[in-house]
Each structure stands twice: as structure tokens, then as C-alpha cells.
Amino acid sequence: MNPEFLLSAIIFAPSVGALILALLIDSKNTEAMRLFAFATTAVTFGLTLVLWLGEFHADAPGMQLEVVEPWIPTWNVYYRLGVDGISMPLVLLTSLISMLSMGASWSITKHVKGYMVLFLLLETGMMGVFLALDFFLFYVFWEVMLLPMYFLIGVWGGPRKEYAAIKFFLYTLAGSVLMLVAMLMFYFSSSSSGAQADGFNLIRLAEAATAGTLLSPEMQITAFIMLFIGFAIKLPAFPVHTWLPDAHVEAPTPISMILAGVLLKMGGYGIIRIAFPLCPYGAQYLAYTMVAIGVISIIYGAFAALAQTDFKRLVAYSSVSHMGYVLLGLAVWKINEQTGETMNSEYWQMGLNGAMFQMIAHGISSAGMFFMVGVIYDRVHHRDLNKFGGLMGKMPLYGGLSAGLFFAGLGLPGLCGFIGEVFVVLSTWSYNPALAIVAASGVILTAGYILWAMQRVYLGAEYKGPHPEDLTPMNIREQSIAVTLLALAIFLGVYPVIMFNDMTPSISRMAKAAEAGYQQSADQLNQDEMQAAQR
């Protein structure tokens, strides 16, 4: 296959599948629709594997397989795609989680066709976000992803689905409005400097930011704040995380998997792909704030999880806690205040890598956790932690697999969650010891809430809730999903370097560019001050 075509194929394969599904398959034949949708996601996953194994060069730091076609030439909007070490793992994760959660979608029985079509459109949106290199295109995909999600929660959700869907929608929309403003700032800034044709080109914009010619330091701070709020909502970081528990609780299981497994990653991806390279000065300026928010998210999410009685809500808060590590790892960028040089650059890179890995790891572990909650919810139709118990005895295989996935969430070594968390925390001390200690204390709380939840659900003498007769063993489909996730969790936990090999060159390049950009802006400021002093 033509490599340039491959990226477009990855993005639009689900859409084509959705179209065929919508037009050609009889609405009554639900099994065929499920199988077809699953096949579509599987094909997409296969394509991403082809991309990863066949076309992607791990040791090349820059963008690969770039595609540029004019889209709206009058506004300098291009259909511009590309993949690098930062997006590659996320693309893989997206297609994988999509496939697995499609496998988990057999439990959906209402309006199957609409569900499948929206689901596939959602996948297109997600893929587009990760592969777009044009800011405008990125924004479009960002919004494209939003609407199917709204309907998937709002139609197929739980009792308070409308509330949750609207909350999710409004939160995200508020963020994307800020992102839009920032996008226009970049566009007009670059057009005022004559580089109008590259006004949405993320690569060129980043290069301009590295050279210090994109935005003035003050504007960088403004733009960064707007971008950051937009992405932090998605991440989600304290205090804009409250949409997450509601959305998760109300969303059907596969959508929770997607939400936790992929959508949250977009926040982190946006920060590392857009916010940092385009506003290096702003990013550095706000690094402490971000680290603090990350740490607060870790601790706050863990504490809040400790207090939950709804199983899904607990897992949702654990997501808040875990994604705090992502923010923390991204922001541990320490500079020498006098010279503007970056100190301990390698530790920052380790933090960035750790954050990226944490995103992947969380994508697997939290998707697994949500899936496991969904499996039990499908059987007994409640999620009250105090009304479970004894599942380890009733469903040993389920209990074992769940334990594995929850341990991955707990950050047990040998499972994927550990690597991300601990790498981030290790890199934090060089930034700020006090915050590092607070962040590290998260390990205790995490162990606390996960083990306590496991005790209430899986351990104990007997099941205390309703419908004990429905506690049937997992079927083959559920088993294979859970086993796949657990196997990946173990594999990434034991051999994380397979991801780091892909990520490290690109991340290191990004970090160096950001450092140079910061240096330029800082020098500029110093010169201004000196001139002011001379006058």
C-alpha cells in the first residue's frame, strides 16, 4: 500500500465501514452489524500495525509519511497528516482499544445500527486527532469526535445519561473554544509575519516558535493558558475533572473504555504536540503550575476514589489520579532562571517519556478496569461496591483477570502502570523535591483505594447483592478481551523499551526544540530589559 495513503486509510477506514454499515446492512440483523463493525475496527487495527511495523522508523525523530493536500486554500487550511514517535503509540492504542471495546459492544442491544455507526465515526475522529498536522484539521477532528461521543453517552447511557452527556459536551466545548482562540492567535500571528501559508501548519509553527518568532513571550503565556485549559479539561486535571466521573458512570461499558483508554489521552497529546512546541516560553512559565495541578490531581483523585461506593466512579477517579502523573511528567521542565538554559534536560525528557508511557499504560489498564466493571454490571446490573463480595470464588477466572488489571492500575511492577508512574515520579525530584514527595505519596493512596475496592468486590465469603444467580462465568469473547488487555499490561510492564524506542527520539527532539524556543524568548526578554535599563 502506498505509505502516504496509509494514514488516510487509517483515519477513514472506520468511516467507510460506518457508511457501508449504514447503507447496506439490514437493521434487524444485529449480529451481522456487530461482526461487520468489529471487522472494521480490526482492519483499522491491522492498518495501524502495518504502519507501525512496516512503515514507521522508530529511530527517526521527525515527522514521517507526511501527506499534504490543499483543503481550503483561501484560508491556508491543508489536509496535512503525519506520524512521529509521539503519535505512533497513541494511534496504536486507539485502534487497539477501539477494537477491544467494539468487542465489548455485544452488550449493546438498543439501536444497534446507530450505535455502531457512531462508534466508527468516533474512531475516525480519534485517529484524525492523533494524525493531523494541521491545526485546523486537528480542531475539526477534535470536534468530530465530540458529537458521536455525546450521542453515545446520551442515548446508550445509564439513568442520568442526558446530564452526563451534556456535562461532557459543555466541558469539552468550553475547552475547544479556548483552543480555537489560541489557534487563531497563531494563525494571525504567523500571517502578520508573512508566513501566512503556514498559519495552521503545526510543524512550521513549531519551528517558528523554536526560532522565537511566532509569539512574544507575553502572548505565549496567554496562548498557552488557553491551550492548556482546553487540554486539561480533556486530560482531565483538577479542578476541571468533574465531567469525568459522571460521563464514565453513565456511559455504556465500551464507551467508558474508549473514554478512559483514548479520549483522555488527547489532552496529554495536545499538550505535548501543540501547547509545548508552540508556546515554549508559556509552557516553561507555567511549568510549576502544571506540576502542582498534576500533583493535586494525583492526590485528590486518589482521595476521592477512596470515598466512592460506585464501582465505576471509583475507577473514574482513579483515572483522574493516574492522568495527574501525565501532567506531572510533562511539566517537570526546570530552567536556570539567570541564563534560561534548561537544567537536567535528560530528567525532563524522562518525565516526558514517562508521561507518554503513562498515557499508554493508563489506556490499557483503565480500559481493562472499566471492562471488568462492565462485565459484572452486565450480569447483576448494579455497581454498588458494598453489595459485591466473593466474586473470586464465584467467578475465579474473572476475579483473576480483574485482579491483574487492577494491579496494573495500582502500579504494580511488572505491569504497565508501574513504569509510567515511577518514571514520572523519579524525574520530578530534580524539578521540585517537595512536590515529588507529595506525588510519591500517591502510591499509598492508590494501593489503599484499589485494594479496598478489590476486597469489597472480589474477596469475602459471599456475594451480597441482588441477582446472585446471574453470576455466570465469562464467555469466550469477554475472556479474550480481558486476556488481551492483561497480556499487554504485562508485556509493556516487562518490556517497556519497545514503546520507549519509538517515543524517545521524537520526544527528545521536541524537548530540544522547546528548550531552544524558550532560550530565544528569554533572551529576547533580557534584551528588552537591558534596553529599558539603558534608557
Add this chain to the structure above:
Amino acid sequence: MVGETLRNLLMIAWLLPLAGFAVEIFGGFWGSRKSRVAAWMSVGCIGIGFLCSLSALLIWGNSNSWTVLDHDSHDETHVDTDHAKPADALATDTHPSPDSHTSHPPVVRGKTVYSGTLYYLARFGSLDISLDYYIDSLTLVMFTMVTFIATCIHLFAMGYMSEELTEELVDHSAHLSNGHHVHRPGRYYRFFAFLSLFCFSMLGLVLAGNIFQVFIFWELVGICSFLLIGFYTERKSACNAANKAFIMNRVGDFGFLIGLMVLWTFFGTFRFGETVNDTGEVQAGLFQMLARDETGNVLRDAASGDVKIGAVTTGADPGGNRTIPYSLLVVAGLGVFAGCVGKSAQFPLQTWLPDAMEGPTPVSALVHSATMVAAGVYLVGRFYPMFVQEVLLTIAYVGCITLFMAATIAIVATDIKKVLAYSTISQLGYMMLGLGVFGWGAGLFHLITHAFFKSLMFLCSGSVIYGCHHEQEMPKMGGLWRKMPITAFTMLVGVIAISGLAIPGLIGLSSVFAFSGFFSKDAVVATSLAFVKDNPSHFLLFIVPLITAGITAFYMFRLWFYTFAGKPRDQHLYDHCHESPWIMTGPLLALSFFAAFCAIGGEDGPLYRLITGDQPAHIAHGIAAAAGSGEITLPGHDAIHDVHGTAGTLALIAAASGTCLAWLLYGTTLVNVAEIRRQLSGLHGFLVDKWHFDEMYDALFVKPAHVVGQGCAWIDKTVFDGIIHASAKIMIFVSKWDKLFDEAVVDGFVNLLGNSTFAFGRSLRVIQTGRLRQYVMFIVVGVVALFAILFTTFPG
């Protein structure tokens, strides 16, 4: 080549249990609950591991011609040889080392330390994190010890857990809400799978070549401990204990993580020893980076007082002229030690270990006495070069507090396993104390001997429990030696060993006949005496362990008398109890042999020499007090040797008196124990309640954590969601006004326009009379009016 052979052998020993675990857990054994295949597989894995470890030990010894055991030159030579020659990664010994920190001429004993990298977890520029191995004498001894004890315990467990070999097992300790007992299928295979996983984790911990890898396996043994304590998942107490164990370990690991962060930030590596990376570059490990001067103190920058990093390393200098503040070095040490506190159940994180006795007894023997809890001690020993005086003093005091406190609680415990658990904590305190007062060899020596005799005693208690049909309360036992003689006498071996009883020889202590515990405890006590002599203000560090030696003898003999001697207190129990089968008593005999004789020769014996074969360089001569380093003098070997006789005598006296007291109280009927207990009821209650630690933690940490959690959830629900809802309400309010404005003003205007037009038309309708004549009239009037306007406007 030796290095590779050793590595391969140890890796086989390490990875075989993992393979065993994988096969056992996924191998479909749930289909045949009565099959012992899984157990045999597990035993086979760990047994082969033992053979590998043993052969590795032999190969290692042969490679340096057993100079490690050289009786004559030992004290002199090992000092100079151990790290004088820096550890080399993959067997290329082409790095001559500048022996700048030792004045003795190097006596080449041959290469004894092997370290290298297995594979990389991640690399960021010059930073890399990998899985390494680090093989020295301590590693090999630990490997051999762990695999041997594990093999014995596996065999024992095959008998002990045999009642799990059923399709329907009735668990008498777990109750349903309707009062019935839990019925469940047996989980024989799962137990052995978990045991195998634990062995893998534990051996990985020992083999680990860097502190990060230690942390990884640290957590893994923690989770194995969680799984094994919570093996009876139906029992609420077991689940609670499992959670408690893991979470308290995590508290320690939190400190461990802080230590790791400091080390990582300032040293940029986690490796213990030097390794060659894949570009052929030699990378210094932590032990090389932190150099010490001839007084044993760390090299410090004269101006700032910061500690120099990588001052005397060879090859590539990753440290450059970096420094680390002394205080942070202390923090790093304390952090790593905090992990050890959690793992080894030291004060103040000791409370989980007694609860952990909820697990099956073989687990208690393997995990919670011999190996995992000793891992903390092992890590302190392994990481010894990085500890400065303040850290060591902390370790000593923590050990000291722990050993006393646990011993006092053990006096009043009545559950046979709880007594042993507190005894374990106490003995771990001894080890910590020994390490803290600079008795590196003494502490680790006690670790090995303790592993033998304590696992022996646990297995004996397991045998008793098995024989008594899961009765653990000592007050119901008594006189059991007649029913189970092998158990009773092997237990007695263990009790004597731990109590430190000895028969003084004719020519002083040098030819004393004693079981292993005497020698190792003697070494610890002697070291602390030497330490106290140099630092009189810390006299408690000698007094307390000495007293506790007596208490130890007292409560251990109390246990033995209570259980095996005297008359049966519960005739029904007595009638039904029986000696265990051979598969259980066999391991008891094997272990009792080692518990008795493994430490033969004391500090001149082979075991001690093996352990200390690769001891850190600065141990032998002690550390002189230096300004800014706690002003503590740490004793060298000579100083210890000087006080050895005194300390040994005192310890023996203490142990003997403790034994006598126990015999008086429990072995005879001369003294009414209940009366004493009644008179000291306040103290007794305090001890029975374990110094109220559980209540204190519950009040200080657990409840506040839940309250804070509830608070966070409340904040989320009310504050953040409240803000969102309030803004939504404001929005709705505004939009209502907007609607009003729209309807009233905008629509109103349009409607007004329409309405007025309509009204005007309506009013015009009046003149649309349909009467022809009026129309004509209107036309006329209209014309007249038009003309009137015309005339008035254009008069001309």
C-alpha cells in the same frame, strides 16, 4: 566466563519458578482439584533452583580457590580484596583499579563480584534504567538459603495443604450470612502457583543489580505476600490482613521511592556495581560513585561540605564534579531504609506482620519469617555502602525499639503463630540493630541463621496446627510431645537456637558448643557493645538487646512448654492430635539440622566467612567520628573482637535466666501464672493490645484518610459540580431573560408593526363599506383634497 556461568545458573534458579507459576496458574489445574501435579512442578522448579544455586556457589568458590574461607588470613585479607578490585561487568578484567582508599597492599583473591545488565527498560540520553544482576558472596548465600528453605517449605506445604485436594472444602473459619460455613473447591494448585511466583520475586530481589530493580521485586514480593496472606479469600480477617500488609508495605515503599528519587537525581544511575554498557563503556555504579576516605567517612567537598560524587571512579566518569548535599544523602539512605522498615516490619510499621499470620502456615514460614521480611535486612546490607552514620544510627535505634517492643508483646501472645510472628519482628530488629551498629556481617549472619531456625519453628507450629486440626491457641495445647515427638524436638532445636543457649566449652568461648542462634546473636550483641563503648551516650543500644535476649529465651521456652510440655489442657484436642506425615516431618528434620549447625564455628566458621566474603570496604576498620557526620564512631572488627567474650557471656547469662524463668513459670507448677497476669493486668492488657498501634494508626491515618476522601468527594459533588450547576443555572436564568427580551422587545416590535398594520387595515375596513355611493364620495373628497394640497403647495 565464571560470571556468565553464575549469571546463567542463577537466572535459571530465578526464572524457573516463574515458568512454574505460569504453567500452574494457566495450566488448567482447576479441572482436577485432586491432582498434586502442580505441587510437584513447583517443588521441582524450586528444587532445581536450589541445585543451581548450590552449584553456582561452588563454582564461585572454586573460581577464587575458596580463599574466602581461608581461616588464617581472613580477617586481614578480605578487607583489602573485596571492593579493591572493582566489579566488572562481563568478565573482562582489564581494569586495574587505583586503590587510592586503602593503605594495605592488595592481596588478589580473584574476581568475586560479577555485575552486568540483562536488558534495558528505558534509555534517555545518558540515563538508562535496566534490569541488572549483581553477584557476590552475599547474593550466592542468599540464593542458596532461599532456595533451600523454599524447597523444604514447598515439600512441607504439600502435606500441610493436602486438605485443599478436594472438590468441596468446608472452610470453618469463613461464615456465610446465614451462619453456615463456606463450601468451596480446593485450591491446591493455586497455592503452589503463588508460592512459585513468590520464589521468583524473592530471587529476583536478591539477584537485582540495581536499586530500582530491587524496588520492582520489592513490590512483587509484596503482592505475592498479599496473595498468600489473602489465600483464604473467604475469610474477612485474611483479606484485611492482606490489605494491611500491602498498604503498610506501600507506606514504606513511599519512603523507598523518595530515596530512589534522590539517588536518581544526583547519581543518575541505580546500579550497585560497575557495568559495561553495550557500547563497551564502563559505567560506574552507586558503590563506586560514593567514595570514602581512609577513616571510612564519605569524601566531601571542603568548601560546601557536599558529598563528592564519582570522585575515584575509573573509566568514564558519569559524576564529573557533581556533588550531593550531605543531608540529601541522609534522606536517600533513610528513604531506602523506610522501605526496609515496611518490608521487615520494623517499628513503626510492624503491625502488619502478626496479622499476616492469617495466611497458611507454610506462607508464614517462607514469606513472613525466612525470606521476604528478611529482604529489608538484606537490602540494608546490600545498600550498606550508601549509608552514612546518621542513617546507621537511625537503623540501629529502629531495630532496638522493634526488638524490645515485639519481644514484650510475644510474652503475652497465646496464638502459637502470633508468638512466632512477634519473635520474627524482634529478631529482625536484632538484625537491623546489628547492621546499624556497623555489624554488617553480624546482621546478615543473624539473617541467615534466623531464616533457618524461624522457618523451622514455623513449620513446627504448622505441624502442630495440622496435627491439632487447625487449633492455634496454645492454652488449649500442652503435653503434645508425646503425640508428635519429631515436631516437638525439632521445635526444641529451633527454640534453643533462637534463645541463644550454649554450653560453654572448657577453654572459654572459642570452643563453645551452641546452635546457630547463639553465634549470630552473640555477634550482634558484641557489635553493639563495641559500639556503645565508643559512643557511651547510646548505651541503650546494648542494654536493650541484652535484656531482650533474656525475654526472647523466656517467650520461646514459654511457647515450647505451653505447647509440648506439661499436661494436656484440652483432652479432646489431645486425643485427636497426631504426628504429621513424613512429607512434613522430613523438611523439619532437614531444617533443624541447619538450624543447629549452619553457623558452626561462629564468626570463624564458613557461613560467616561466606557472607562477609564481599563485605563493603569500610567495614573492617570502622569509621572514625568526623565533624558533620553525626560524630559517631563506628567500631571496626578489632574493636568488636575485643569485646566479644564479654558480650557473649552477658548474652548467655541473659538467655539462661530467661529460660529458667520460663521453665519456672510454665515448665513447672511452682508459680501461678494467672495470678501474675492478674496482678499486672494493666501491663498485660497493654501488651495484648500490641501497644495500641493498630488503634493509633486507625485513628491517625486510616480514619483521616477516609474522612479526607469523603471530603474530596464532597468537594467534587458540591463545590465543583456546584459551580458548574450554578453557572448552568445562571445561564438558564440569563437565557430566560433573553427569552423575555426576545419575546417582549424584538418580537413585540415586529408584532406591533404587524398589529398596527392590521389594526389600520381593520380601521380602513370601516370605510370599505361596499357602498358604491360612498366610494364616489370618497373619490370626490379625495380629488378635492388633492387639489387643495396642490393649490396650497404650488399656488402659482
Add this chain to the structure above:
Amino acid sequence: MTGRRIGLIQNSKFLLVRSSMTADLNSYLFVGAVLFVCGVVCMATKRNGIGVLMGVELVLNGANVNFVAFSRYTDLGLDGQVFSLFVIVLAAAEAAVALAIALNFYNNHLTIDVDRANKLKG
């Protein structure tokens, strides 16, 4: 203001000067005007349909008088007479049609009162 006043004075002069009737253009025009106004008033006041028709005839006659007067007293020539002939002819035709309508109306309403024909009332 001055101009307007002058205009009014001039107009009033024409009205006041008329003391005697001579056969000049203005006299004819005055007769035509009277006929026209009478016709209009007739149309406006008569409730009888035939009366209205008569008013129409008067109006047409007024016009005819004017045409003839213009033909006689201006250089218009024969056009005025020709037009008045056409008017007469058409008036006849109109009368015929109007009478037919009136008959129809009478047939339908049994009266000839035009006020009853108020179907177009708004």
C-alpha cells in the same frame, strides 16, 4: 406665501367676475363643470341604481360639453367633436350594459337600491 395668495386671488377673481353669461370658452366650461359635479353628486347620493346611472350620463355630458367647447373655442379642431361623438356612443353602450346589470340586480335582490349591493363590504 405671496405666490399662494396671488393664486387664490386670481382664482377668486374668476369666480367673482362671472356676472353675466356670454358664450365664451369659460362659460361652456362652467356649464360642463356644473353638469359634471351634478352627475357626481347624483352618483354619490342616489340610492336608486337608475339614479346612479343617470348621474353617469350627466358626468359624460359634462365631458361632452367640454369637448365641444374646446372644439369651438380653441384651435383643437374637429377632434373635440369626434371625441364627443365617441363618448355619446359609448355612453349608449354603457347605458345598455348598466341597465342589463341593474336588471340582473333587480332579479336577484328584488330591489334596485344600490346600498343593498354591499357584498364588497370589508
Add this chain to the structure above:
Amino acid sequence: MNGESFLFTVFALATCLGAIAVVFSQTVVRMAFWLVISLGSTAALFFLANADFVGAAQLLIYVGGTLVLLVFGVMLTASGPYLKIATSPGEIVMGSCVGLLFLVVVYASLNGVNWRKSPAAATENSNPVVATGKTLRPIGLSFLGSRPDQDLTSDGDTLTPGYLLPFEIVSVHLLVVLIGAAYLARAKRRAGE
């Protein structure tokens, strides 16, 4: 006052008064009578204005034809012997006032216009052909397309052609009207019967 003026005054008064009488008469028959007087006097005025043929046509068609038609109409629609549909006095008063006002306006307008077209013709009192009084033949010629009354030397644009085509149209129109009137007035059943 010469004879012409006298005659004019008499007939003009008759015309005007007849018309006014029509307005104020209450019964149709009287109205018809006064109308005959008015229209007849008008015919006389036509004769005075040298429009012999028009006057004759007036007498023939109006007084002879149209009025007969009207009378037939009166007779056909009158339910009683003398049809009287009273107009209210207020209406009459108002109508008179408006009528007077209208008269003033119309007459003022008529007086305000200089009816003589060209400065050359301003001195002339009338068209020479009309002034001779012999208009019968010229009218006939004008219906045939020839205009003896027009000055052929003057600007051709102002010349009016003959009335042959309008004449034909009018004749056809009359025919149509006749047929239409006959159709409209044909006997029908009354509504409701």
C-alpha cells in the same frame, strides 16, 4: 347681449338647472324628466357651439335612445308605480356641500389653464373650420381618415390622423355591448324561487 349669448344663457341655465333638479329629485321618473331637459338643453348648446352633428347625435342617441332605455329600466325594475328610494336629508346636504366644493375646485382648475395651444393661435378664437359652423362634412371626412381642419403646413408630428380605425372599433364594441347586454338582461329565474 346678442342673440347667441341670450340663447346660450337660456340653454346653459336650463342645462344646469336640469342637472341640479336631477340631483334633488326624489323619484326616478322625475329624475328622468329633468334629465331629458338637461340633456336636451345640452344638445342645444352643442348647436350653439357649431357642433351640429354632435348636437343631432345627442338628441338622437341620448335623448332618444338612452333615455328610452332608462325609462324601460325604470319600468322593468319598479315594484311600485313610482319608484321612490329616499335619500336621507343629511346625505343630500353633505353631497351638496361636497359638490359645491368640487365645483369650485374643478372650475378653478379649468380657469387656471391656458387652453390656447400656440402663441399664434392665441389670438385666434377657434379653429377656422369649426368657426365656419359647417362641420358635418369635415366630421364625416375625419371618420374616413381625412382632416380638413388641420393645417398641413405645420409640424407633422402634431397632426392627428383620421378616426377610421377607432370608428370601426367603436362599431364592433357596440355590437359586443349589445350582445352582452342582451345576454345579461335575459330572463332568468330569480334567486330563491
